[in-house]
Every structure is written in C-alpha cells, then in structure tokens.
Amino acid sequence: MKFSWSTFILGAAAGAASALLVQQNVTNTASASAERALKEVKEAFKGEGTIDGSWVKMKPEPMNKTGMNKMVYKGGVSRTIDQNREQFEFIADSRTGTIMDVYKTN
Missing domain, CATH: 1.20.5 (Single alpha-helices involved in coiled-coils or other helix-helix interfaces)
Structure with a gap:
C-alpha cells in the first residue's frame, strides 16, 4: 500500500x-453559566417592574435537600414597587441553568 x-x-x-x-x-x-441563570431570573422580574440590582455567585456550590444532591448557583434580585424595596434570592441548577427556587428575603 x-x-x-x-x-x-x-x-x-x-x-x-x-x-x-x-x-x-x-x-x-x-454546565450552564451563572450569567445565564441570572439573565433568566431578571427577565422574569422585568415583567413586573424595574430591577434595582442583581447578583450571582459565579462558583456553583452543593445543595443537599430531601435526597436531592445538586450543584447550584445562588443569586439575588432587588426591585422597588410602590416605593417599597423588595429583595429576592434564587437557586439555579448549575448543569441546566433551570431556576429551582425563588424566595423573598425581606
């Protein structure tokens, strides 16, 4: 040959x-990016009003909850509605970017 x-x-x-x-x-x-998860949350909040600030931890961390072990991103969003400041935190799956939980902190 x-x-x-x-x-x-x-x-x-x-x-x-x-x-x-x-x-x-x-x-x-x-993995999905932390920025992508933050963008998804901000888009959901923009429908209800203006966002004053937002943040996301860039490094995923473990979450163990009722038999579910995942790596997650944690972040938050703040907004003012009728002169009342509201703050929310979220948890997103670091592999898919899916928002797993959003809760009010104040």
Missing part, C-alpha cells in the same frame, strides 16, 4: 474537526 499525503491530510482534518465538535458539545452540556 502506497502512502498518500492527501489521504493523510484529509484524515487528520476530519479527526481534528470531530475532536473540536465533541469538545464544544461537552462544554455546552456540562
């Missing part, structure tokens, strides 16, 4: 492209 540079280069390019696609897919499905 004779060595062919064109076959070698074509195979190498296909392998590199496949590796890149796999890496991107794993990165995109491995």
Whole structure:
C-alpha cells in the first residue's frame, strides 16, 4: 500500500474537526453559566417592574435537600414597587441553568 499525503491530510482534518465538535458539545452540556441563570431570573422580574440590582455567585456550590444532591448557583434580585424595596434570592441548577427556587428575603 502506497502512502498518500492527501489521504493523510484529509484524515487528520476530519479527526481534528470531530475532536473540536465533541469538545464544544461537552462544554455546552456540562454546565450552564451563572450569567445565564441570572439573565433568566431578571427577565422574569422585568415583567413586573424595574430591577434595582442583581447578583450571582459565579462558583456553583452543593445543595443537599430531601435526597436531592445538586450543584447550584445562588443569586439575588432587588426591585422597588410602590416605593417599597423588595429583595429576592434564587437557586439555579448549575448543569441546566433551570431556576429551582425563588424566595423573598425581606
């Protein structure tokens, strides 16, 4: 069998492209960003009024609740309605970005 540079280069390019696609897919499905979770919460609150401030912890932390063990992002949103300041905190699944809980803190 004779060595062919064109076959070698074509195979190498296909392998590199496949590796890149796999890496991107794993990165995109491995975890959602904290910013994405915060954006989702802010969008929900914007429907009810202006947001004064918001925050999110960028590093996920473990949550163990009634047999559920997950890594979560924690954050918060504040707003003023009828001159009353309201503060809320949220918990979001770090893998999917799904908001798991929102509760009023004051």
